[in-house]
Amino acid sequence: QMQLQESGPGLVKPPETLSLTCTVSGGSISSSSYYWGWIRQPPGKGLQWIGSLHYSGSTSYTYYNPSLKRRVTMSLDTSKNQYSLKVRSVTAADTAVYYCARQSGDYWAYFDSWGQGARVTVSS
Amino acid sequence: QTVVTQEPSLSVSPGGTVTLTCGLSSGSVSTGYYPSWYQQTPGQPPRTLIYTTNIRSSGVPGRFSGSILGNKAALTITGAQADDESDYYCVLYMGGDIWVFGGGTKLTVL
Numbered sequence: 001q002m003q004l005q006e007s008g009p010g011l012v013k014p015p016e017t018l019s020l021t022c023t024v025s026g027g028s029i030s031s032s033s034y035y036w037g038w039i040r041q042p043p044g045k046g047l048q049w050i051g052s053l054h055y056s057g058s059t060s061y062t063y064y065n066p067s068l069k070r071r072v073t074m075s076l077d078t079s080k081n082q083y084s085l086k087v088r089s090v091t092a093a094d095t096a097v098y099y100c101a102r103q104s105g106d107y108w109a110y111f112d113s114w115g116q117g118a119r120v121t122v123s124s
Numbered sequence: 125q126t127v128v129t130q131e132p133s134l135s136v137s138p139g140g141t142v143t144l145t146c147g148l149s150s151g152s153v154s155t156g157y158y159p160s161w162y163q164q165t166p167g168q169p170p171r172t173l174i175y176t177t178n179i180r181s182s183g184v185p186g187r188f189s190g191s192i193l194g195n196k197a198a199l200t201i202t203g204a205q206a207d208d209e210s211d212y213y214c215v216l217y218m219g220g221d222i223w224v225f226g227g228g229t230k231l232t233v234l
Contacts, residue, residue: 039225046228047162047170052221063221068125095167099169109158109217110175117169 002026004100005119012094013124019119022100023080027068030078032056035063036105037111038074038085040096052103053083090122126150129227137206138234144229145196146214152195157216159197161190162185164211164228174199184225199230209233
């Protein structure tokens, strides 16, 4: 059974870098059949797609939300079956629950497995 | 930038039928956007309900169905139950490896 689990600091000071890791079990992150995404949800607000990773032919590809692209970096570690998210120069607006999720289907268009979420607060 | 629109809130009576929609600030939603739908209750991660317009995810009750209605994607709940009271989000694939969430609909069952 596919399981995803987010981990990382719950408190980050502005303007430092937010770093989270998603550990995947029950399947290989190296599978070219899936994309691996990050989504966030500020308190009391809706969901926002941050970006996605895809591994194919020994190469990883990254795709970012244009509104966050300047500050976001994602990477994957196939040896640990993990992928990570970094958001630079954080502000209070980056306070959110961060979810990792697997993407499946045609054009990897839907999120079929979700982590429980990691709550991150940006505050000095 | 294109915005994905949803009704901020809707209500339905127990046993009733309600349709939530997912549109675009500019243009029409078609099957080519591969719309998907998610249900979220407070403190929980989203649960996948519908993908590729109208395919129910494993374990999702038959009272949930997806379609294209006019120029929008739609999620219909037929025979609503109390535990359907949740937030519902749609996602559209915009092409170019970009995915966009709608703003969400808060559904009240009363």
